């Protein structure tokens with residue numbers, strides 16, 4: 048059966064079952080190893096050197112960067128997260144990046160089925176598959192969403208792989224909290240952790256603070272004026288930024304109940320108490336994250352402008368205006384019992400600047416029970432397969448390629464125990480207007496909500512078929528010419544397989 052929409056099966060149950068407690072979430076980590084961050088930091092230092100004699104101004108308005116989400120399912124197609132979560136995630140991420148006039152537009156959502164990637168994206172097979180997929184999509188940031196980021200290290204929420212140049216995230220992090228992926232995108236654009244060097248090494252107040260971390264990284268001091276080899280130490284130690292305070296991975300395991308002011312005992316090698324920036328996105332104070340520092344923002348911009356990132360700048364993209372305001376539903380009205388369970392028209396008013404509408408429908412208000420989702424270009428759709436005597440809940444999420452923050456309310460209707468005549472159902476699929484002409488011709492104007500092959504039959508007043516032609520239905524308005532007719536009254540019908548989509552009278556003058 049042809050439909051005018053992409054059909055997206057929604058698996059909320061699996062998506063939410065893994066959320067876990069807030070405690071386990073707070074103990075989560077980013078999977079970028081110290082070795083990988085050494086590479087990442089090196090790129091930042093190279094960019095700093097490349098652009099050192101240039102004045103680089105931030106974009107005056109938001110520059111949008113292409114991003115692709117790969118929503119991976121098992122090989123049997125189960126386990127994929129809902130498309131809505133990508134929109135919610137991008138809404139949150141773009142708010143974080145808006146302060147540097149950068150943002151991400153959704154180049155594409157891919158839906159591959161591959162159990163190896165879904166269950167173990169860091170395994171040999173899974174990682175190789177991701178690399179192949181990444182290679183096939185070079186002009187984009189690539190985020191791969193799987194059930195778990197790294198089964199060998201279950202605490203890993205997400206990671207950036209600098210060798211393959213891609214991000215992997217567990218599905219739970221694709222949510223309305225954008226900080227995890229904003230952090231990984233920070234790595235993608237050359238940022239190391241504010242506590243770089245202390246990953247996997249626990250700072251101990253009772254031991255003298257070393258000047259080099261166990262993984263060989265120069266330790267940052269509290270002082271912003273301390274020199275090292277004739278340059279500011281804060282410019283080269285840890286993450287290489289002077290406006291990100293010294294942090295020895297003090298956020299790891301920091302309980303959200305303790306608030307966002309570090310009050311621990313950490314001291315630098317000069318015995319000065321540390322005052323880390325708990326709100327910095329590249330720290331591990333996971334319940335406090337809010338922003339990038341100004342130097343981090345500059346580094347992100349330099350990386351975006353670097354030759355290594357030229358592939359992200361090859362596609363010209365015209366920014367779409369933001370979608371704002373409230374979505375108004377037309378039919379059915381809230382709490383309404385509709386006239387028949389077998390044909391229910393859902394419709395809403397168009398939203399200015401929307402390109403598509405994500406329609407979600409389910410049998411509970413959380414939209415998780417037997418939920419389905421449809422990405423539509425239209426502002427209505429007719430359901431012919433709903434159950435009798437059932438409460439349905441639905442919501443419409445208008446979006447365009449760079450605006451994801453507008454969502455309609457969830458409303459409900461009820462189906463009765465009875466149906467309506469099939470012609471009424473069919474009539475919703477195809478609308479026709481005529482233009483009669485004087486020279487023995489007519490034109491049928493079709494507005495179809497389905498696609499595929501159909502047949503047009505024209506019969507004269509005594510029931511003889513005088514015309515029988517194929518029609519390829521598509522979603523655009525179509526015109527069918529009917530030529531060489533003797534003036535008179537005719538019957539036309541448009542049929543798809545055994546279903547009559549439309550039947551009516553035609554007068555040729």
Ligand SMILES: [Zn+2]
Pocket residue numbers: 077078079230231234240
């Ligand atoms: Zn990280």
